[in-house]
Amino acid sequence: MILFENVTKKYRGTQKPALDAVSLQVDRGEFVFIVGASGSGKSSCLRLILREDQPTSGQIHVAGQDLSKISSRKVPYFRRGVGTVFQDFRLLANKTVFDNVAFTLQVIGKSRGFIQEAVPDTLEMVGLAGKAKRYPHELSGGEQQRVAIARAIVNKPAILLADEPTGNLDPATSLGIMQLLKAINASGTTVVMATHEATFVDIMQQRVIELSQGVIVRDEVGGGYGQTASIPVAELSEQGAQVLRTTEAVVRSALSPEPDASYVSAGSVSQPTQAENVSPPPPDAESENRIPAFLEQEEQQTSAEQEESPVQIVESGGFAERLGLSEDEDHGNVGPVR
């Protein structure tokens, strides 16, 4: 699905390469964490996969395509098969939840009928049914990231790239997002996630690729975040640590390595069904369509709290291009389907 062969990336004006002779292969359906200290090359790696940038040397194949052979004009088509989620959400502030997600489909020319069906389905999957008419500032941080994820997957991409998707969220909210990413992966999407979140990497026991100064120093199936000196352990607030301590059994169950297809069904991201085998279950775990108590914190976050968050809601410029959805001569005008 993703193949790097001896890939080196050296930015103009820099001495040391950001990536140095990196070779890796990610197979279809894998969930891979990319970890490493700040500046180790994680984002560079994701940018190359998305063909936002090109390697100085080496070959990259993604979804069967040699990226060096894709013309700039065809890059937007290539990117339609790669969903992206970022730390800062990048939602359109002046569009509703529905329209933020629909935008992805509108710019690639999907019919109104298709959009009217696909968007509600996707919002339900990410746990946002009933919030379609809200604007980003009326949502909690976790909900905003769910919108961003819905936007990334509404076109059913083969690959989902996530660059620090929980970086702006508290631990309980991050857990919900991790469950969602795991559900998306269980449905067949290959997920590559760059992160500093040691806790989730340790708990999920997925494949871990560790970068240090642009070099792969570890590629471990079922690995943890690692204790190497190259990685500073992320600091949790006392409140965050408390949340994690009190819910650890549930977290471990919810994010255990064995994929559980039931997570994929509507609203299921809020149903840690495996938790029923673990003691103690959260108070609401048996209630099928309710959010477990340990996730309610996300729901209760007010928009006033959000005003203080570092969330970036972009207005428009470069948005479609960044998502690989920019207008293309071959396909005429793009715009809202009204």
Ligand SMILES: Nc1ncnc2c1ncn2[C@@H]1O[C@H](COP(=O)(O)OP(=O)(O)OP(=O)(O)O)[C@@H](O)[C@H]1O
């Ligand atoms: N556009 C650029 N021009 C020059 N140097 C760059 C550019 N982008 C990244 N770099 C350098 O490349 C190296 C790798 O950066 P990269 O952003 O990939 O690291 P990272 O592991 O994602 O870091 P972080 O965890 O802080 O996001 C760093 O030394 C960085 O300064």
